[in-house]
Amino acid sequence: MKARQAEPQRRFERFERACRGAGAKLTHQRAVIFRELARTSDHPDAETIYRRARKKIPTLSLDTVYRTLWLFNDLGLITTLGPPRARARFDANTSPHHHFLCTRCGAAQDFYSRQLDDLEVPDEVKAMGDIESVRVEARGLCLRCRERRKTG
């Protein structure tokens, strides 16, 4: 686990390539923000990243952090926890089920699978706390958005 996380350099090179490939400039801010996110595994929010990055760039502004993070997200360099562009979303279905989330529009669909309901997680995870539920989250472009991409 430690070993897998110790690849900041590799990630940074990937970041450079992605920026160049997309014609996005490689600014100091972007580099610092990316490194700050790549060095941790605690899934920080924008405010937290802002606080940390300011130690390197005291003049950095929070809105730049937001813009930069969503750019990275669009470039496929990072992802978000939970539904994309999240605000709180609720689910009254308390029976075991799983989710498909559209990365473009955020739409969610339930799906069912006996096999997935009984998934075993590693002991390592059981040691993180008292597990209440285990669900599968599939992400991708939903049919409607795939259609739209072709059209508009």
Added chain:
Amino acid sequence: MKARQAEPQRRFERFERACRGAGAKLTHQRAVIFRELARTSDHPDAETIYRRARKKIPTLSLDTVYRTLWLFNDLGLITTLGPPRARARFDANTSPHHHFLCTRCGAAQDFYSRQLDDLEVPDEVKAMGDIESVRVEARGLCLRCRERRKTG
């Protein structure tokens, strides 16, 4: 799939029991909001539920919807998509991995499992769109929060 969702009555009874059990009053607003959420599987946000519930109770206010939803969440009657009390959270780890989320404090931890990386989802899901990733999301009380619950 249809069959499993067609249990609004059962859900509603569960809702009544949970309210009574917790000493929470069974108000008209709560009943309507719960039913509105239980009847759908589209994982609406608070605003959407508000719009729908207003057809039944035109004087309903948005803040009541919020209060009610979080109450239901605390009673274990509903859950949220993604991290609890969500604001956007970011992840620069693009290698296959999975998440443990604390339902109390929202903390996230990564975990790894070759076996879970290769999870197969039902064909039904592949028909929902172009799947980009499949991850496992385990939820529960993290060690720190479990400790706190005992103490304070």
Added chain:
DNA sequence: TTAGGTGCAAATTCTTTGCACCCTG
């Protein structure tokens, strides 16, 4: 009756935008 619940309005918190200046390519 009465404690908890609701609606309203105002306050917060979180995120996005417009614009003038700056810097990478």
Added chain:
DNA sequence: CAGGGTGCAAAGAATTTGCACCTAA
């Protein structure tokens, strides 16, 4: 040097809170 990027300040969303009245138990 040109066009995208940044910082600032202000706007806009989303969510929460204080308070007086209302209602289920």
